[in-house]
Amino acid sequence: MEGNQSWIAEFILVGFQLSEEMELLLFIIFLLLYTFNLLANGMIFRLICLDPRLHSPMYYFLSHLAITDISYASSNLPNMMENLMIFYLAFASVECLILVVMSYDRYVAICHPLQYTVIMNWRVCTVLAIASWACGFSLALVQVSLFLRLPFCGPQKVNHFFCEIRSVLKVTCGETWINDIFLFADGVFILVGPLSLMLVSYVHILWAILKIQSKEGRKKAFSTCSSHLCVVGFYFGIAMMVYLVPESSQQEEQQKVLFLFYTFLNPLLNPLVYSLRNAQVKAAFHRVFQKQRTT
Numbered sequence: 001m002e003g004n005q006s007w008i009a010e011f012i013l014v015g016f017q018l019s020e021e022m023e024l025l026l027f028i029i030f031l032l033l034y035t036f037n038l039l040a041n042g043m044i045f046r047l048i049c050l051d052p053r054l055h056s057p058m059y060y061f062l063s064h065l066a067i068t069d070i071s072y073a074s075s076n077l078p079n080m081m082e083n084l085m086i087f088y089l090a091f092a093s094v095e096c097l098i099l100v101v102m103s104y105d106r107y108v109a110i111c112h113p114l115q116y117t118v119i120m121n122w123r124v125c126t127v128l129a130i131a132s133w134a135c136g137f138s139l140a141l142v143q144v145s146l147f148l149r150l151p152f153c154g155p156q157k158v159n160h161f162f163c164e165i166r167s168v169l170k171v172t173c174g175e176t177w178i179n180d181i182f183l184f185a186d187g188v189f190i191l192v193g194p195l196s197l198m199l200v201s202y203v204h205i206l207w208a209i210l211k212i213q214s215k216e217g218r219k220k221a222f223s224t225c226s227s228h229l230c231v232v233g234f235y236f237g238i239a240m241m242v243y244l245v246p247e248s249s250q251q252e253e254q255q256k257v258l259f260l261f262y263t264f265l266n267p268l269l270n271p272l273v274y275s276l277r278n279a280q281v282k283a284a285f286h287r288v289f290q291k292q293r294t295t
Contacts, residue, residue, distance in 0.1 A: 033264045040271035041066040051284040057120040061102045068095045069267035086144045094136030100194040101128045107201040111208045150174045187243040227273045238262045
């Protein structure tokens with residue numbers, strides 16, 4: 001790679017090839033979505049902090065999920081991506097792991113209710129949360145370290161609206177097979193492995209729910225689990241379509257559209273699902289609202 005070749009130190013994000021009017025419309029739409037994401041997830045986090053009745057393992061992990069959603073959406077702003085590639089990789093991994101921990105929490109709560117407080121004590125919850133964050137950032141650090149060793153001397157244009165790692169790898173002039181292997185391995189470890197564990201846990205959960213004698217008890221258990229399954233299905237479904245399906249040049253535009261949903265709509269899904277479908281969160285909101293009005 002010597003001679004008259006010049007090295008590049010920055011990239012041009014191609015984004016979507018749209019008219020100025022459409023770009024302005026999309027800018028307004030996604031600005032509103034991003035603002036709503038900050039407000040909704042911030043509200044969930046604040047409610048969990050302020051209401052003692054929400055100080056339980058389930059809502060402890062939900063608060064971590066809210067922080068991750070705010071951070072993930074913020075790390076994908078294009079003008080910040082030059083320095084924050086590691087963060088979008090890390091927060092995406094952390095969210096997968098937090099969802100796994102939440103499914104384990106539901107498994108213990110429904111399948112072993114009498115031992116729930118013993119198994120899911122605060123020490124265990126803290127260890128699981130710290131392990132999720134540490135594992136997510138460690139995997140991201142490995143990916144970025146492998147990425148930084150590559151030479152870039154080709155075209156500067158990256159066919160994406162942010163520095164998504166697979167899109168940036170396409171403009172390198174070095175060998176990327178090691179990066180591809182690690183990306184696929186990460187996809188299996190972060191997506192396939194956790195999803196398999198969650199499916200197994202939910203089979204046990206479903207079996208335990210069907211054994212509940214009380215109709216109200218079955219309804220409450222189904223409501224809680226269906227909320228989590230909705231988030232898991234949307235998040236893991238899009239992620240597996242993006243990272244585990246073989247690429248082709250015809251799929252690049254479709255993948256950018258999927259990333260729009262993955263980046264902007266998925267962080268909105270968690271507060272909507274867990275607030276609109278959760279009686280405890282709605283009750284906590286009314287208690288905090290009434291308390292604020294009386295003070």
